Amino acid sequence: MIQCKTSKEISGMGHSMKRKEDVRFLHGKGHYIDDLKLPGMLYMDIARSPYAYAKIKNIDISEAMKVPGVVAVVTGKDLEKYNLHWMPTLMSDTQMVLPTDTVMYQAQEVAAVIATSRYAARDGREAVKVEYEVMKPVIDPFKAMHADAPVLRTDKPGKKDNHIWHWEVGDKAKTEKVFKDAEVVVKQDMYIPRIHVSSIETCGCVADYDKVNNHLTMYMTTQAPHAIRTVIALVAGHVGLSEEKIRVVSPDIGGGFGGKVPVYPGYVIAIAVSFLTGKPVKWIEDRSENLQADSFARDYHITAELAGTRAGKIQATRFKVLADHGYTDASANPSKFHTGLFSIATGSYDYDTAYMEADAVYTNKPPGGVAYRCSFRVTEAVHAIERITDRFAFEIGMDPARLRMKNFIKKEDFPWKSPTGWIYDSGDYHAGLKKAMEAIGYDALRKEQIEKRKKGELMGIGISTFTEIVGAGPSKDFDILGIKMFDSAEIRVHPTGKAIARFGTKSQGQGHETTYAQIIAEELGIPAANIQIEEGDTDTAPYGLGTYASRSTPTAGAAAAVAARKLRDKARKIAAYLLEVSEDDLVWETGKFYVKGAPEKSKTIQEIVFAAYTNHPQGMQAGFEATHYYDPPNLTFPSGAYICVVDIDKETGAIHVRRFVAIDDCGHIINPMIVQGQVHGGLTQGIAPAMYEELIYDEDGNILNGTLMDYLVPTAVESPKWETGHVVTPSPHHPIGAKGVGESPTVGSPPAIVNAIVDALSPYGIKHMDIPVTPFKVWKALKEKGVV
Amino acid sequence: MNKVITVTVNGVQQVLEVEPRTLLVHMIREILNLTGTHIGCDTSSCGACTILLDGKSVKSCTILAVQANGKSITTIEGISTEGELNPIQEGFKENHGLHCGFCTPGMIMRITELLKDNPDPTEEEIRWGISGNLCRCTGYNNIVKAVLYASAKMRGVPTASTEPEFV
Ligand code: FES
Ligand code: FES
Numbered sequence: 001m002i003q004c005k006t007s008k009e010i011s012g013m014g015h016s017m018k019r020k021e022d023v024r025f026l027h028g029k030g031h032y033i034d035d036l037k038l039p040g041m042l043y044m045d046i047a048r049s050p051y052a053y054a055k056i057k058n059i060d061i062s063e064a065m066k067v068p069g070v071v072a073v074v075t076g077k078d079l080e081k082y083n084l085h086w087m088p089t090l091m092s093d094t095q096m097v098l099p100t101d102t103v104m105y106q107a108q109e110v111a112a113v114i115a116t117s118r119y120a121a122r123d124g125r126e127a128v129k130v131e132y133e134v135m136k137p138v139i140d141p142f143k144a145m146h147a148d149a150p151v152l153r154t155d156k157p158g159k160k161d162n163h164i165w166h167w168e169v170g171d172k173a174k175t176e177k178v179f180k181d182a183e184v185v186v187k188q189d190m191y192i193p194r195i196h197v198s199s200i201e202t203c204g205c206v207a208d209y210d211k212v213n214n215h216l217t218m219y220m221t222t223q224a225p226h227a228i229r230t231v232i233a234l235v236a237g238h239v240g241l242s243e244e245k246i247r248v249v250s251p252d253i254g255g256g257f258g259g260k261v262p263v264y265p266g267y268v269i270a271i272a273v274s275f276l277t278g279k280p281v282k283w284i285e286d287r288s289e290n291l292q293a294d295s296f297a298r299d300y301h302i303t304a305e306l307a308g309t310r311a312g313k314i315q316a317t318r319f320k321v322l323a324d325h326g327y328t329d330a331s332a333n334p335s336k337f338h339t340g341l342f343s344i345a346t347g348s349y350d351y352d353t354a355y356m357e358a359d360a361v362y363t364n365k366p367p368g369g370v371a372y373r374c375s376f377r378v379t380e381a382v383h384a385i386e387r388i389t390d391r392f393a394f395e396i397g398m399d400p401a402r403l404r405m406k407n408f409i410k411k412e413d414f415p416w417k418s419p420t421g422w423i424y425d426s427g428d429y430h431a432g433l434k435k436a437m438e439a440i441g442y443d444a445l446r447k448e449q450i451e452k453r454k455k456g457e458l459m460g461i462g463i464s465t466f467t468e469i470v471g472a473g474p475s476k477d478f479d480i481l482g483i484k485m486f487d488s489a490e491i492r493v494h495p496t497g498k499a500i501a502r503f504g505t506k507s508q509g510q511g512h513e514t515t516y517a518q519i520i521a522e523e524l525g526i527p528a529a530n531i532q533i534e535e536g537d538t539d540t541a542p543y544g545l546g547t548y549a550s551r552s553t554p555t556a557g558a559a560a561a562v563a564a565r566k567l568r569d570k571a572r573k574i575a576a577y578l579l580e581v582s583e584d585d586l587v588w589e590t591g592k593f594y595v596k597g598a599p600e601k602s603k604t605i606q607e608i609v610f611a612a613y614t615n616h617p618q619g620m621q622a623g624f625e626a627t628h629y630y631d632p633p634n635l636t637f638p639s640g641a642y643i644c645v646v647d648i649d650k651e652t653g654a655i656h657v658r659r660f661v662a663i664d665d666c667g668h669i670i671n672p673m674i675v676q677g678q679v680h681g682g683l684t685q686g687i688a689p690a691m692y693e694e695l696i697y698d699e700d701g702n703i704l705n706g707t708l709m710d711y712l713v714p715t716a717v718e719s720p721k722w723e724t725g726h727v728v729t730p731s732p733h734h735p736i737g738a739k740g741v742g743e744s745p746t747v748g749s750p751p752a753i754v755n756a757i758v759d760a761l762s763p764y765g766i767k768h769m770d771i772p773v774t775p776f777k778v779w780k781a782l783k784e785k786g787v788v
Numbered sequence: 789m790n791k792v793i794t795v796t797v798n799g800v801q802q803v804l805e806v807e808p809r810t811l812l813v814h815m816i817r818e819i820l821n822l823t824g825t826h827i828g829c830d831t832s833s834c835g836a837c838t839i840l841l842d843g844k845s846v847k848s849c850t851i852l853a854v855q856a857n858g859k860s861i862t863t864i865e866g867i868s869t870e871g872e873l874n875p876i877q878e879g880f881k882e883n884h885g886l887h888c889g890f891c892t893p894g895m896i897m898r899i900t901e902l903l904k905d906n907p908d909p910t911e912e913e914i915r916w917g918i919s920g921n922l923c924r925c926t927g928y929n930n931i932v933k934a935v936l937y938a939s940a941k942m943r944g945v946p947t948a949s950t951e952p953e954f955v
């Protein structure tokens with residue numbers, strides 16, 4: 001059980017407080033972007049390319065302009081006049097807002113139609129006639145790397161190939177030596193497919209430019225409103241928009257998962273049109289546009305290798321990655337990290353030698369590479385290490401749980417330096433796996449498996465014991481476009497002892513309105529119910545880098561605790577004044593200060609706050625407010641031990657996930673109910689790529705499953721009944737010992753599922769399956785082995 | 789040519805003029821300004837737009853407004869009075885059945901019919917019963933729990949613990 005220091009009335013850390021934000025959603029009174037209607041608002045729709053690679057010979061807008069209600073059609077040539085036809089990506093590459101001559105992927109924006117109604121805009125879009133000269137696209141990233149591949153980015157002067165960047169880390173020579181001398185080497189190619197965040201709300205905005213005051217209010221689905229404001233100021237500064245005249249408002253967001261971090265062309269076009277017309281412009285993308293053009297994730301081709309001893313000791317790992325970025329590098333990574341935090345791929349195991357390298361390449365596919373519920377490529381990293389570890393166990397005939405137990409970094413060895421340079425803050429991997437094995441009944445399952453195998457039945461047990469790296473990040477290394485990745489909290493306590501707190505982050509369903517209030521309640525003893533939380537409005541919230549990569553609790557959550565502690569220091573001074581004792585004679589007990597040895601002499605936090613406005617000591621500033629910008633000293637390293645049991649039908653290849661136990665360690669828990677909810681949701685987003693989801697392109701660059709009819713987001717039927725639990729090793733450097741949890745389950749679960757499936761098929765010599773593992777793939781593999 | 793239709797929306801009769809091609813969901817959201825009904829897709833796949841049409845749960849993005857002529861519509865705004873939660877809404881709140889809340893109104897409308905047809909469903913029946921509604925956030929465990937809670941409450945039997953089953 002989780003120990004709580006506060007009462008239920010106060011609901012500080014550890015209480016499963018029911019969420020404060022729920023009521024408005026349950027009544028249908030959330031404020032999502034498409035709910036916003038402004039007087040005189042225009043609607044925008046976007047004509048898109050049917051081809052993956054083509055020259056634009058002509059765009060004929062005359063018919064579109066005749067459609068009743070259509071007021072304008074905007075093309076790349078129009079934006080070019082204002083030098084707004086290109087924009088920078090987060091990775092300092094460039095991306096077309098609208099093309100002037102060439103389209104680079106199917107569904108790319110070609111022209112925007114502005115009209116007085118949603119339907120008129122759509123009619124206008126259908127009437128835009130574009131003449132294309134179709135070219136042969138480059139779709140396969142390996143072919144794109146060939147010396148004779150056509151160069152795609154001809155807009156970049158002097159560019160002679162499709163290579164974007166090379167990255168490497170670790171000790172190459174030492175790794176080679178260990179591999180050369182090793183008793184056992186295993187090697188596996190694996191593909192982590194292109195997938196999509198598919199939040200149920202798509203992306204959209206209302207750009208509202210006020211010509212008289214030269215002021216832009218940008219309502220948009222963004223996870224990082226402040227960063228967006230700065231980006232707009234940087235990109236549109238030359239047309240006279242400066243940062244104090246820009247307000248970005250991120251309303252309620254219907255799921256983000258990283259897909260609402262980037263700046264998509266639609267946002268920029270809407271701003272441009274509002275700027276030119278002086279009218280509010282709404283753009284809401286369709287689901288199909290969202291799937292086909294925005295925010296893909298993953299798409300890593302990995303070769304993983306592991307060297308070890310016959311006795312099962314891991315000695316070194318080596319990873320080689322080819323990253324397909326589509327036509328531009330629009331990944332959402334901290335600037336210095338081309339491959340995000342992929343270098344966490346050495347995993348939870350105690351060895352000191354590793355080498356990793358990666359190359360990125362342009363193809364005729366949509367740009368992206370967002371951190372989909374993932375701290376920047378950690379999902380890819382965890383998949384690689386957890387799969388290759390299982391391959392190793394299989395190779396030497398050792399139980400994968402035993403092999404992991406043997407190799408885990410020991411609890412007492414933290415802080416621990418990884419072969420790629422990370423300092424893991426804390427963990428107890430043995431305890432986590434032990435708990436998961438007990439919860440699922442591991443030994444009994446292995447016995448059952450032996451019996452089943454005798455009868456020719458396919459049953460598999462798969463494990464994933466992963467280490468995450470979240471909470472970007474320490475400002476010495478982490479920035480986005482130069483802005484350091486701190487985050488912020490501002491707390492104002494009103495005279496009657498009720499508070500409002502504002503943050504630089506932005507919830508998209510994580511429950512910040514509840515959890516941040518609980519952190520402050522823990523520190524100040526003011527009931528969480530009396531603490532109002534606000535995020536998402538750059539005019540009122542302190543600057544912050546936003547919510548993604550499980551960074552809110554590690555950064556803004558820490559800022560809340562530190563700001564609250566500043567207030568507690570002030571409270572002590574006021575209490576000393578009111579009680580006429582020295583500050584040192586006061587003892588803090590949740591919600592009040594009392595005099596040492598005389599507990600009846602006390603002042604509650606509410607009395608103290610009231611005094612801060614009505615009777616504060618002379619010389620002290622009145623009021624009760626504090627702000628903190630928190631720059632984390634290190635990242636946090638949540639971990640998990642997941643075990644999955646599958647049964648496979650030999651005749652059809654159908655896979656049934658019988659059980660799935662997830663034991664997570666996210667440090668101190670703020671709200672167990674919310675943590676558990678995050679884990680459930682993340683697990684379903686883990687089974688999705690493991691068994692169902694992949695964006696598939698044919699060789700002409702046509703997307704084959706660009707709608708929710710054929711892109712298989714799991715329903716309640718595909719989603720197993722998740723079993724969850726936890727161990728707690730607090731982060732030693734975080735003010736409340738928390739680590740962040742949102743993405744752990746998405747990151748950690750796919751390899752557990754695949755390992756279980758491969759384990760089931762292993763008696764037939766099957767050693768690997770690429771995700772998504774579908775019944776057809778299983779059936780085919782069994783057929784090849786002559787089993788069906 | 790626009791059509792005039794008569795619909796009863798959350799108990800109130802309305803006479804509206806709509807284009808024949810107007811989707812019911814757009815009528816609800818844009819003409820009636822009932823924005824609790826959401827749009828999550830363009831292929832009738834997600835269920836975010838689910839409402840009750842003459843008591844049957846339907847995806848309002850898949851029906852033309854003119855097809856609702858003479859019928860009665862219930863949306864999320866019409867299932868309880870503000871400030872109060874009905875047993876299904878309460879089930880969601882008590883069991884953390886929502887994260888971002890975008891799928892929630894559609895889910896609740898679907899579940900309203902589900903529990904009318906089957907007041908005491910099994911977990912399996914609930915999962916199949918809501919399989920036309922996608923939720924990207926919750927992983928469904930707690931939605932199932934919310935339905936079980938509502939079912940118990942509506943039948944007057946004690947509800948199960950709403951504490952998280954964190955081992
Ligand atoms: S919006 Fe109606 S089913 Fe998706
Ligand atoms: S709560 Fe976000 S989609 Fe269901």
